Amino acid sequence: MKELMYGEHPSTVTKGFKDSLDKIKQKVFWEANSAVKRNTNIDAKQIIRKTSTHNFPEGVTVRTHRMKDGITSAYFHSDVKTKYYGSGNNKSYYNTIGHKLIVTFPATYHGSREYGYSFNGNLDKQTTFREMGQILDYIKSELDAMYDNGN
Numbered sequence: 001m002k003e004l005m006y007g008e009h010p011s012t013v014t015k016g017f018k019d020s021l022d023k024i025k026q027k028v029f030w031e032a033n034s035a036v037k038r039n040t041n042i043d044a045k046q047i048i049r050k051t052s053t054h055n056f057p058e059g060v061t062v063r064t065h066r067m068k069d070g071i072t073s074a075y076f077h078s079d080v081k082t083k084y085y086g087s088g089n090n091k092s093y094y095n096t097i098g099h100k101l102i103v104t105f106p107a108t109y110h111g112s113r114e115y116g117y118s119f120n121g122n123l124d125k126q127t128t129f130r131e132m133g134q135i136l137d138y139i140k141s142e143l144d145a146m147y148d149n150g151n
Contacts, residue, residue, distance in 0.1 A: 070147030076101040078124035099124040
């Protein structure tokens with residue numbers, strides 16, 4: 001992920017990469033399915049139960065829509081706030097999301113053409129394009145290992 005600069009020692013690059021990969025892994029949550037549960041690279045604390053997208057935690061959540069094809073989307077959620085309506089025993093809670101970006105990964109449909117990345121929504125100001133790219137690279141490497149379908 002990081003290119004070696006002139007005069008930079010390789011051990012500092014490796015350490016920086018490992019630190020950044022650990023930070024990336026902490027930001028990414030995976031919606032449970034059998035492939036995710038089998039993947040030993042994914043920490044069990046980062047796996048969440050299946051839920052509605054508006055209940056996804058703040059950060060990045062990965063959802064596979066069709067395991068057969070490995071069709072997967074990453075949901076970048078920020079500024080998540082829990083609100084309620086009603087009062088007393090009749091309170092109902094719900095989440096509002098300030099910024100949401102959905103990135104769908106490339107997929108090849110059987111007997112059809114290959115589709116590229118699809119971006120929909122808006123990204124918060126705190127997440128840089130470089131950080132988004134690193135997160136997507138990490139997710140794509142895990143998807144390639146799990147589904148082995150050329151994603």
